[in-house]
Amino acid sequence: MALNVGVQPEEIAEEHAARLLALDPLLPAPPPLAPGAGTPLSVPGGAAVAWYQELAVGTAARTWEPSRKHNLEVRLAGAHQASSLGALLDQWFDLVYSSVEPGDTDCAAVVELPSRDTEAVLALVRRGFSPVSVIAVRRAGRPGPAGDSGARIRAATAADLDAALALNLEVVAYDAPFGKITPREDTAEALRNQLVYLLGLAEPVVWVAERDGRAVGLVHVQLPPTSSWAQRYTAADGVGYLACLGVTASERGSGVGSALAAHAHAVFDAAGLPVTLLHHALPNPRSTPFWYAHGYRPLWTTWLRRPVRR
Ligand SMILES: CC(C)(COP(=O)(O)OP(=O)(O)OC[C@H]1O[C@@H](n2cnc3c(N)ncnc32)[C@H](O)[C@@H]1OP(=O)(O)O)[C@@H](O)C(=O)NCCC(=O)NCCS
Numbered sequence: 001m002a003l004n005v006g007v008q009p010e011e012i013a014e015e016h017a018a019r020l021l022a023l024d025p026l027l028p029a030p031p032p033l034a035p036g037a038g039t040p041l042s043v044p045g046g047a048a049v050a051w052y053q054e055l056a057v058g059t060a061a062r063t064w065e066p067s068r069k070h071n072l073e074v075r076l077a078g079a080h081q082a083s084s085l086g087a088l089l090d091q092w093f094d095l096v097y098s099s100v101e102p103g104d105t106d107c108a109a110v111v112e113l114p115s116r117d118t119e120a121v122l123a124l125v126r127r128g129f130s131p132v133s134v135i136a137v138r139r140a141g142r143p144g145p146a147g148d149s150g151a152r153i154r155a156a157t158a159a160d161l162d163a164a165l166a167l168n169l170e171v172v173a174y175d176a177p178f179g180k181i182t183p184r185e186d187t188a189e190a191l192r193n194q195l196v197y198l199l200g201l202a203e204p205v206v207w208v209a210e211r212d213g214r215a216v217g218l219v220h221v222q223l224p225p226t227s228s229w230a231q232r233y234t235a236a237d238g239v240g241y242l243a244c245l246g247v248t249a250s251e252r253g254s255g256v257g258s259a260l261a262a263h264a265h266a267v268f269d270a271a272g273l274p275v276t277l278l279h280h281a282l283p284n285p286r287s288t289p290f291w292y293a294h295g296y297r298p299l300w301t302t303w304l305r306r307p308v309r310r
Contacts, residue, residue, distance in 0.1 A: 012047050015077035023116040026137055026275065026299060028235045033075060041072075041091050046084030048074040050092050052099075060194035063172060063187050064279065065180065066306055068107035070096045076120055086123035093127075093308075100308045106182065108306035115298035124303045131282050132179040135233055135300040138276045140269045142295030147258025151211055155204035156218065163215040164199070164206060165192050171246035178281035179304060207263055209247070209256045217247040219260040223271055230277050233300055240268040242278040245287075252286065261294050 013032065020027045033040065038051030053069040055062040072092050076084050092109070100107060111124060115134060124131075156164055168191050175181040198206050198220065205226075209217035220243040222230075227241040242264055247256045268276045277299070280287045 009042065009047050012045065012075050012077040016075040019077075020114055020117060024114060024299070026234050026236060027114050028232060030075065033073065037073075038071075039095060041088055041095070043084055043087035043091065045078035045080055046074060046076050046088045048072050048088045048092065050095060052096075058186050058190055060190045063181065063183070063190060066106055066108040066110075066182060066304070068104070070100070070107070070109045070308060072109070072111050074111065074113070081120035082123045085120035086126065089123060089127050096308065102309040103307055104309075105307050107308055108304045109308045111303045112300055113303065115301045121303075127305065129303040129305045130179060131301050132304045133279055133302040134282050134288075134298045135277055135279055135302075136291050136296035137234065137236075137299040138265070138294065138296045140272075140274050140276075142265075144262060144265065144294035145255075145258040146262050147260070148255030149259070151209040151217070151256045151259045153207050153209050153259055153263045156199055156206040156208045156215075158196075158199050160206075160208055160215055161192070161195055161199060164195050164208065164218055167208075167215065167218040167246045167248060168195065168244060170248060171244060174246075174249075174286070175281045175284060178283045179306060180281060180302070207260065209260050211251065211256070216251040217256040217260050218244065219264045220244040221264050221267055223268070223273070227277075233277060234275055236275040238273045238275075240271065240273040240276040242268075242276055257290060258294070261290075265294070 017030050020030060033047055033049045035049070038049040041048040041050060050070065050072050053071060055065055055067050072088070074085060074088055078084065111129065113121065165188065169188060172181055172183050172187060176183050205222065206218060206220045208215040222241040222243050224238060227239055230239045230241045245257060245260055265276065278291065280291055282288060
């Protein structure tokens with residue numbers, strides 16, 4: 001297919017920004033593609049920056065990601081966006097090819113796109129990328145199911161450490177087959193260390209749901225300034241982040257998750273935050289419908305090719 005040869009780089013950025021603004025008012029204005037951030041790529045109708053990232057061993061953050069990430073941030077314009085994106089992806093692949101181990105499943109090519117900016121995504125499908133994860137957004141005050149009123153929601157304490165870790169590990173195990181979350185030999189220790197820190201904070205950020213005196217579910221929230229890292233994903237003025245929700249397998253489907261989500265949303269809304277964001281695995285048959293029933297909708301979609309080379 002013919003590429004869109006007439007468009008200049010600054011016009012690409014302008015058209016890209018205008019398109020996103022029209023598609024979704026909760027998206028931020030795209031920042032300029034800073035050449036210092038990585039390797040600039042350019043094709044007719046498209047511009048991008050490619051950069052490499054390695055997540056530190058032993059950190060809880062690595063649980064939710066591939067260890068080694070080749071990232072591409074793209075700007076597209078014109079009438080042939082799938083062709084432009086395809087040409088950028090091919091250029092990028094040529095760039096990283098020799099540095100990637102064939103069959104390295106802990107290494108991924110990662111493209112994060114606004115969920116509603118769908119015109120070019122066939123280029124990703126055709127190159128073996130999958131839409132594995134979504135950053136979903138909920139506006140403050142959106143109603144959702146109240147859940148089981150018999151489940152007692154209370155702030156988690158240091159005495160809940162083992163139960164909270166077990167619940168956290170159940171979330172990891174359930175989400176792992178969908179391609180982004182990655183259990184490793186150090187996962188339990190990394191999550192335990194994180195929980196020790198979280199359960200020691202003066203203000204509670206982790207709550208458990210109790211049934212018959214047993215912790216059967218957990219929710220972890222981030223408020224500003226902890227959640228400020230997520231501000232770059234939205235134009236909303238202030239953001240909360242729902243970091244983890246999980247219910248033990250035997251208790252799912254009886255309203256515990258809804259009660260925990262309703263509690264977390266009451267915390268976010270009371271803090272005056274206009275939006276809450278969270279990540280969920282798109283193919284997860286439990287979390288995806290759950291979040292959309294609770295007032296969320298997709299904001300960003302993460303496409304992965306993992307491994308980068310077979
Ligand atoms: C996603 C998850 C947290 C939801 O928690 P949950 O306790 O199962 O959620 P709920 O019980 O409140 O709601 C789930 C379903 O049960 C239904 N339900 C709730 N209470 C019910 C009741 N008393 N009787 C019958 N059905 C009920 C809900 O309507 C909902 O049905 P739907 O799927 O048809 O819409 C849970 O399934 C889980 O831990 N999954 C594995 C880990 C995971 O995916 N975590 C999320 C990561 S983002």
